[in-house]
Amino acid sequence: MTEQEQVAQLKKTRALATGLLVVMSILFLVSRSMQARHPALGFVAAFAEAAMVGALADWFAVTALFRSPLGLPIPHTAIIPKNKDRIGDSLSDFLEHNFMTQEIIREELRPIDFAGAAAAWLVEPENSRAISRQIVRSLPALLKVVEDDDVQKFMHGQMQSTIDKMQFAPVFAELVSTLAAARHHQALFNYLIDMAASAFEHNKPYIRWKIHENSPKWMPKMVDEKVYERLLNAVQSTLNEMREEDSEWRMRFEKATASLIEQLRTSPVYEEKIGAVVRDVLAHPLFRNYTLDIWHGVRQRLVQDATSPDSQMVAKLDGVFRSFSKDLLGDRQVQSKLNQWIRITATETIVARREAIADLVARVIRKWDADTMSRKLELHVGKDLQYIRINGTLVGGLVGLLLHVVSLAL
Incomplete structure (x- = not known):
């Protein structure tokens, strides 16, 4: 009214x-x-x-x-x-202790099917399309905010501060450790062996020529051939030995990997060297210009699509919303869990801030x-x-x- x-x-x-x-x-x-x-x-x-x-x-x-x-x-x-101010304080206290309590809010929210209602509304094509279009249309404005000079300076300062404080060696240590746990380092070892075998195979004529070239003039070519064959057999035997699962070469590589992980985690020398390389790369003009070119290209395509009547982003987002809503409507168990999470979150949020909410009443009345x-x-x-x-x-x-x-x- x-x-x-x-x-x-x-x-x-x-x-x-x-x-x-x-x-x-x-x-x-x-x-x-x-x-x-x-x-x-x-x-x-x-x-x-x-x-x-x-x-x-x-x-x-x-x-x-x-x-x-x-x-x-x-x-x-x-x-x-x-008694205006006293009435405001009394109303505030009354609201805080008689309305915004765990029991009352939980009981009031219990019969509400938040997830089901939202899914039923969003599964309608006109609703999901409208939401998708509104989200996509807000993208150009968001991009303008990001590209504002003051915002860029702030974000650049925050990023630079984060990079300066960040330790890169432990990050690489965790990455190598994860790869090693999945045995990817052994796959790398096998790849290196195959690469060495392939290089040796393709360079056999060159190796034979180098042996002949460095042999004395008086040395019979038959001897050179014997040296070449023995070298070929020794290299091939070593490569075959390295491929074995329990070979000493593989065990040494395993220990070297473990040692590298430990050094990355604990050595200040590694941290200093890796951090310097990463910071130099990030600060290099070529890298910055390259990333800016990529960003400008991506931004232009995003803005063009967002303002287009046949926006692909709107179509894809609309499809995601409707597919999600349809699946959610068919899964009562997930709806129940979502409703419970919403009720708990809403109750805890309101109760945690009930003093501030109630105080708003008193402050408005005082004004x-x-x-x-x-x-x-x-x-x-x-x-x-x-x-x-x-x-x-x-x-x-x-x-x-x-x-x-x-x-x-x-």
């Missing part, structure tokens, strides 16, 4: 209550003036007199809540304006002036209070009539 509607309703009920008081006053004056000729009007006069008293008493009580009746400085009137406070409360409860005046008029009249009857009977 708007404030204008509240004002109209308050004026209507107030006029009704005041009009009833005027009617009772006129009825009292008329009945009293004619009572001598018509004694039965004494009952009407008694009713009207008591009704006036009740109406005036309730008018005074209702008015005293919001202002001083007739502007007179009567004690204990204008209760709300004079209001006394007239604003009175006006807002009167607009919300004034209509009901005017009915108190009406009821007081009627009840007072009935009580007065009853007392008149009793007095006559005595």
